[in-house]
Amino acid sequence: MPQQTPEWLNLFVDAHGTKGVIALAWWIGARHAVEIRELEGSFPFLQVVAHGPDASTLLDTLSTLSGLPETPMIRPGACTPASLDRTMFADTSLPLVINEVDSPGATPFDWDVLKPLYNNCTVAALSRRSATGQAGKTFARGIAILTKEIENSALLARTVLLNADQVEQPRPSERAFQLLKQLGSSSDALSLSQSALRQLVYRIGGTQGHIDTLQEDLGNLLAPRHAKNYAQLIALVYALDDIFHLPDGQRLKAIFAIRDLADATAEVPF
Template identity: 35%
Template sequence: MQNELKSAIRFNDFVAYFGARGVVAMAWWLGAAHAARIREDQNSFPFLQIVGAAGSGKSLLVDYLQKLNGQTPYNYSLAHASPAGRARTFASAGQRIVICENHDGSEQSIDWDELRPLYNSGSVFIRSADGPSEEVTFRGALVITANQPLECSDAVRSRIVLIDISTTDAHTPRVRPEAIGNLNAGEASAFGIKVAQSEDWIASTLLVQVPAYQGQLISKYGENLNRRTALNCAQMFALLDLLSTLLSIPDDLRIEAGHFIHDIAFLDTIPY
């Protein structure tokens, strides 16, 4: 079953193109399918930010990952909507993963702190023209794509798992983009179906593993590690374990992906 699933989603080609960073993004995607449950259990689920220069493969990565859970690829510009419009988008998202583009240099801007409740409670307030605001729960997950890391507060930054696919140490693609770009969405959705059926397994595994990983990270990196970042990384380690079991990922690749998560924690301890 594991080999069939890996073949259906062209996992080996995906790794050949995106490397360990792609595996970490896929692990987040696995958790995002049950983001509302994870927030209920642990009061948080991190945002994913995918950063890369034009032509680095951001759209290819997002389009591939969306096929895994049967979503039609789309982009949504937060900056080109009003706060009320953004609230309506999140409120109506259901359990979908919302992909938001941040246009660098745009004359329009967004107060990123506006998104902070989506990390914890998922609360969204919808205000009608002639009535009081209504509180609605965001049950999806948030991905932000951009050419450069967001210029935002530390409070927002600590809610983000950042994956930069165009850094000097980023993986060099070993296959052509078509190897994963023309992935059949119907075949790829086998991943999403399996993940959807595994909610209790995913949630119970995180409940057991996250506190242990969080303690290990705090012990390793000390008091300078933001507790929110420690929780994000602990969740990512647990999700990586789940993905490794689901797809029988080789130990060397799992360890390499784990090193990338450790880098996120380590960089958090360095003053900006």
């Protein structure tokens, strides 16, 4: 008998569409970023481009589904270097959202600071200010960046970009959001069993095959990091479907959308 899609996932797809499915796949991967980085050497950052007062709605929904009362979010320009280090290396595997939307007057943030977090770095690799005994602590989180634009080319090479405002359906109803919050507020709907985690690891093991397919489809025009980042995202969509059973057709839609996102980064020869 085929497995049924859980109600919360049907509601989530109704509310956030295919772009939401891609963000959900990334978010679940980010919760196991240490394992993925151990296998693959890296895990991409997620840039969410959104405008208006509800810019963080998608990330808020993912936090709710993780059983969190609010999104784990910081504004780095308002943080001291020491507090930024403590937040990034907190004892949690839940993704951290860096909010750079509409922060007039904030201290400019040095995006280069984030580059080591693409890999399984330690506190010492990020900062010399680490407390005694903490220098060897491994970064255990994924990083989502809520911003309109990233101008740092090195960070862009480590990032997958998702425009949350470019949806293919009308804005979701308030009722769908409320039901989603009710379903997610009391428990962690995105926690993986050991068998589900093994399935995720198995799918991540297919990343190289997705790299090869992307490069073949796009004429070998992707930079190696971009190809790997988006290939990992495709692998995570497969894992999401295996574990939670996406509504019919959503896996294919998400994979085609990721291919288009990768295509936008292609280096077109002159």
